Amino acid sequence: MEILKYPNPEEWAEILKRPALQTENLFGTVQSIIDQVRSEGDKAVLEYESQFDKVTLSSLTVSPEEIEEAENNVSIELKSAIYLAKRNIETFHASQRFEGKKVETMEGVTCWQKAVPIEKVGLYIPGGTAPLFSTVLMLAVPAKIAGCKEIVLCTPPNKEGKIHPAILFAAQLAGVSKIFKIGGVQAIASMAYGTESVPKVYKIFGPGNQYVTAAKQLVSLRDVAIDMPAGPSEVEVLADETANPVFVAADLLSQAEHGADSQAVLVTTSEKLLKEVMYEVERQLGYLPRRELAEKSLKNSKLILVRDMDEAIKLTNKYAPEHLIIETHDYSAVANEVVNAGSVFLGHLTPESAGDYASGTNHTLPTNGYAKAYSGVSLDSFIKKITFQEILPQGLSLIGPAIEVMAANEELDAHKNAVTVRLNTLK
Structure with missing residues (x-):
């Protein structure tokens, strides 16, 4: 895993690149x-x-x-x-x-x-x-x-x-x-x-x-x-000094075992935690049946040390992770500042695995930064919404003249006439 300490905001776009799907x-x-x-x-x-x-x-x-x-x-x-x-x-x-x-x-x-x-x-x-x-x-x-x-x-x-x-x-x-x-x-x-x-x-x-x-x-x-644009799966863990390095390492590895092109990112304000997570990743990796796959994925993965939580949140919103696990003391306050993420997992006892399987939220989520504009799959994904409108005589009298003016100014005379012929019947 690549370690990056205090990267400048100008470098963020480069260091947050995903494994490319051409x-x-x-x-x-x-x-x-x-x-x-x-x-x-x-x-x-x-x-x-x-x-x-x-x-x-x-x-x-x-x-x-x-x-x-x-x-x-x-x-x-x-x-x-x-x-x-x-x-x-x-x-x-x-x-x-x-x-x-x-x-x-x-x-x-x-x-x-x-x-x-x-x-x-x-x-x-x-x-x-x-x-x-x-x-x-x-x-x-x-x-x-x-x-x-x-x-x-x-x-x-x-x-x-x-x-x-x-x-x-x-x-x-x-x-x-x-x-x-x-x-x-x-x-x-x-x-x-x-x-x-x-x-x-x-x-x-x-x-x-x-x-x-x-x-x-x-x-x-x-x-x-x-449903949505798709790419390799990814997770970001946002953590401070209160995070358990065993938990964080397990979260990173649970993503890494998805596939060789998956990406796991740790963003933390604690250098001590970063070092402990590095050790734990290596220790836990040895017990994984899919170790070789996870090792390949870890080559795409990064451990990023930032100056403070404000910078961590800005970096997170820039990355727009598919999965975001917030393992901090004040995780609810941190979560309120998150605007770009597919699905967010709050606190030290909420692993991504919960959403992957059984908590109830959907695990089909936008990847590759598409969380800036796309939602994950929901009930809305399987429905379409049809609009209806009904205009009564009084309504046509009130709205009709405005429609005529707007249509005339767009030089769409047939649009105007569709209203005019109706208004004439109300006189």
């Missing part, structure tokens, strides 16, 4: 896969599954028998944990339901909004280095609460043509409509355009590697919506 370099390759899936459907998908996932499939669809088998292969302990997580995710996201109110902007002019679920959504769950059944819950549970009619899930199978049983169990529990054994670019293309087996959806959610990210970017240009 998805633009992949666009040619990715577009050719998308085009083939779009034109050849299941045939192309099966060929790409053989090529990329090294599996020969007779069917892309997960059968009811496979779901039943998966349920029998998930331990009671894990089922219980998944049930708990689902309940908390449901509770938090159900509280976000939109309540539209009719507003009379002036007498006889009433406006309101109505929340309508997106009818068909697609969820992508990576295979990669870990079975992300938690992401199934994070996406499918709010989709179900929102009222999406069709929830389609794609995830890559292993070389035996199987999907991890916990992914299938979580999908069934959360109300996924259809599950398909498809990974990578071909999964995104299948959901974006539809095949003989896979329904076309209106919005695609979920993380993925740089090829999946590139595919989502390309299909979103004109054909389907996506």
Whole structure:
């Protein structure tokens, strides 16, 4: 991990750079896969599954028998944990339901909004280095609460043509409509355009590697919506002298084990803590089964010593971390100053792992500094809001002349006339 002591604000932009995802370099390759899936459907998908996932499939669809088998292969302990997580995710996201109110902007002019679920959504769950059944819950549970009619899930199978049983169990529990054994670019293309087996959806959610990210970017240009721009996962721990170095090191390593391109950052006002965290990272690293992966990630990671908490907060808002853990004495006061972050974890006993799994908040969050402008996935991500308005005679009399003047001054005479012909009937 790189150590940086008292960097000047002019240096912040450089030292806070993330591991670059050059998805633009992949666009040619990715577009050719998308085009083939779009034109050849299941045939192309099966060929790409053989090529990329090294599996020969007779069917892309997960059968009811496979779901039943998966349920029998998930331990009671894990089922219980998944049930708990689902309940908390449901509770938090159900509280976000939109309540539209009719507003009379002036007498006889009433406006309101109505929340309508997106009818068909697609969820992508990576295979990669870990079975992300938690992401199934994070996406499918709010989709179900929102009222999406069709929830389609794609995830890559292993070389035996199987999907991890916990992914299938979580999908069934959360109300996924259809599950398909498809990974990578071909999964995104299948959901974006539809095949003989896979329904076309209106919005695609979920993380993925740089090829999946590139595919989502390309299909979103004109054909389907996506949840948000995505990049490698990241965490920042903001800590002072009261922080426990064992906790801080564990938090940094929990992020580092995500993947080689993940980033973990410590920003602290205490040089003593920084040194203790360095020692603890090395000590705890030796016990991790995914040590090699974490070591690669730590090469992208930084330990930054700043002069005071004010500077620490400014640096944090500049970085705009996906996950921010505040381990300080006055963490509530510090949190009040945070304006750019995906999800914030307060106090010494609140690890990022809580939000990743079971506290109830969503772990699908903006990365790569997009927290300056984007929110994480929420119930709103699965709905659209339609505006309505109703104008009565008195309202038209009051608002009509202003519309005529504005339309005339924009030289849009037909707009003006649409009001004038109505006003004439009221005379």
